[in-house]
Amino acid sequence: MSQLSLLKNRRFFPLLATLFLGAFNDNLLKNALVFLVTYQSIQVFGLPPSEVIILAGMLFVLPYFLFSAFAGQVADKFEKSRLIRIIKALEVLMMAIAGLAFLSEKIEWLLLVIFLMGLQSTFFAPIKFSVLPQHLKETELVGGNALVSTGTFFAILIGTVSGVLIRLSEWGSIFVSLILFLFSALGLFASFWIPKAPATDSKLKISWEPFTPSWQMFQFSRQNKSVFWSILGNSWFWFLGSSILVLLPTYAKEMLKVNEITLTFFLFVFTVGIAVGALLCERLSRKRLEIGLVPFGSFGMFLFLFDLFLIGAPSYEGMVDEAVGPIQFLSSYEGIRISVSLFGLAVFSGFYIVPLQTLLQQRSEPSHRSRILAANNIMNALFMVAASFALIGLKRLGLEIPDIMLVLAMGTAAVSLVIFNLVPEFLFRFLLWLISSLLYRVRVKGYENLPEQGPAVLVCNHVSFVDWMLIGGAIKRPIRFVMTYKFHRGFFLKRILRRGKAIPIASKRDRPEIYEAAFSRIADELGSGELVCIFPEGKLTPHGEVNEFRPGIEKIIQTSPVPVIPMALKGLWGSFFSLEGAKPLLKWPKKLGALIELEVGQPIEPERVRAEELERQVVEMRGSWK
Template identity: 45%
Template structure:
């Protein structure tokens, strides 16, 4: 990956050729998908277009499955193509295909042929399936790791804004009267052409596996890709998490036309409003991810997102109870105050969906081998399609059994709780990071300086002053790499924090007087962790300060470096003295909390070679970094 200047603002990526053409190409593709699809669904739902004698609700649910089926059938091939060929060149081929599909769809609109339109919807699914692995796997080729969260957030934001605008345009154009069909044909073909020209500006993205032999056996290659991804449990469960979001979202988005008509008693404009609110919510949540996580890939946002999805999904059920049955235009709908709660629920479902999905995409991109990233995204699309087809089938079955739309959406929100518990039980790292994120972002505003001194890979020891019971959490929440802490066994056993420490692989230690056996076991674990390339953090003072000043460093750090010579990174925490978790004015956590959202700082100095590090020099370095701040 070529080196690019550091950007403090994710929107600076719009000035970069390595990002903007991809963004625009994806934007126009998502816009066209929804321009076409929504025009088709509005004709079915509100204008009586029928297919093979099926009612409107069945056609709407069938269309969702038809569009997603190609993702299951062709994603494995798409992943291989994105590894084997230059992604910019591949994008051009895909966009030419889109132009021809839109020309065929034009004939379907003009002839009012629902079967042909459904077939074109299937073809657009093929187009999107081919482009999906490309758009996400090219990001880590062009962006630095600290730009990935912002880049993914902008892609998701742009996608959902494109969905919104496409749906609004599809609804408005198709309802313009006798010329609506001709206008929608012109719009769909024009947007496809715009997408082709924007993709031509994409910079070259060399193939990551040019020698790969294309396996045309769809099912064999699909199973091969999924088997490979399952070897990395964190990545695989992240794929499942994303697929669950699309299961959740597919049911909501598919039911919105009938929800607007039958539950909210609104017209097509009310349906468009619902889609607008939801899309803006996802876009806003996606954009906020970088801000909330400090440009890090913060897994703690994922449980936060899943909580919001269920809370506001369940509230949507209650907020739509006992609504008046009058028929509403958009203006009439907005004039009823009870409807604003409905809109708030839909907006917040979207926002928390953005929190949920963006870190998962960034995690997959950073924790998957570079030569397999496209196929990992392909595996994600396969699982997404499978989940969304199941969502479509489940919706049809439950609705045919007499379940109402409100109840269907509530069932999905409750199921989300069950799925979240299952995922976070399999990978406690998500829940651990959530607790760290909540604790540190609720209590403090952390200023971080010198993060570039933390090695991106390989073993190192971090040494820091010890001010409070929150020290480890502040450090863990500030550093991108997983950190294993060596800590006093009594702090290790602190309720709630113990779950975090255990999940993060913390190493409890005791003094010789307390337990010689525990002490020696701790040093053995430290040596083993460093040998396998882990990041170890210790507090060489051995205890939390009782007076605000640093205590002398203990000799344990010298023993660690003697047994396993690795670089040492000095760090200093400033501003925690006097907090609820410090020992100022009495024992920690035994006094009234104060200084919520207090400004604190983590200062990090350059790494020191093991042969130059001893406890005295390290203590001096940490004291210098700390300065006069307590």
């Protein structure tokens, strides 16, 4: 079922509609204020218009630092749909005040409303992302996050453009006031259709001072290494995104010499790119969390940022006496290349952010998920403020916008390398995703037989040198593969297997110390609740048929009585990586892009595990399809 089917589902659509209408109002309000202050040269508190705009941005972000800790506690302690309705009701009141302020041109009131909208967003953010795992199935969460990202960016685009266009009208203040109030009322109406989401920690005692609970939230996030470093990766996305949106108007006007319509075209291209990347995530990840997309996304972001650095300014045919429109801009080679790079940057940003957001939701402890997401909001706000100061500093150093694009590209590479080095699972999953998605088309039958959590031993027939990669790519939970110690000798493969926490094994006769260490490590991993995968044949099949299963599986279960799940790989015999016909890797590549099936059988209780019975089940599942 496609992620778009969620748009017809009450578990999701009312929440998405509420989010969209709120994000639209935020951006309509901010951009209408910017236009009013800029073009009427209004001063407030003795500040010039440019500084009033900066003040408005700071007032919107300030509540994230002051109240995120409290907001996270509230979201965990109380039922969330009721909280959303209260927040949206207050938004209606705020928009009424904003409308009066626009009509009377009371900028001080508008600045107060900007602060209150920032406060509303502070409380809403941890609720909206923590409610998704409560309403959606695991297979729907990636698609749900993709639709939320798409809706948010389109709301930002439409709100930004509308704020300018409406203010250009003679009746601009009236239109802005009516639309703000109408959309806030529609958001309140939509919120009444959001299903209940019970409190995850109703006994939580709320702390009113901000510092201790803020520190506690970051301590919660540190309990899971991948969650903590994903917050850093998520925050870099907002650093990068806010930098691009700040740079685009200046880049368009001063360097590319284009008009406002072309600038709007850039914003449209960027928004559509984010939407395409986000929506493709579900397909590329087979509807489950695939953090291997994060390195793929970061590489694309680096590549297109670097290209924007290399391109420079377009050369237009003939004399250009006025700002260039979209058609003339796209008539130049550089114009097409800049548009493609902006679109590519946005698409790969979607590949990057959706899995990170889904990881934060899935791997955070449910009892304090909202507080971890609130910690993420604090970091996001901190990085966005840092982006503003960084851009000012780079400008004062004399850097042109293409140079700043290079700095952002290098920053993306640096942040990615730090995260991927500290959490090797990202790169390991990327390798598995490449093999299982690009070299072959892997179809999984019986995925529901795999436990979502807790230990189990997976046993599978052994057809090729890439069996472990295909299984690891098809199954989204981390797996500890038991593999011959000889694979751990190669310079590159050794590092890949170490990052994937593979377990080296040898025969008891050949290397007894490795043999005993392997079984000890298997017991430790199962004791920690992990999945362990073994190939009981102990070698690749030389003829395509399943070899006899060795009794090592029984030794494992005697020490660690956990469920055993039989699996069968089909379609790999005769491939480039199998022993059919000639030595693997030394023959003409065959079956690349072929359909491969992994069938997952029913779990077997530990007391019923026998090697010969497992062999019979695997042979039966594999059938005649080698």
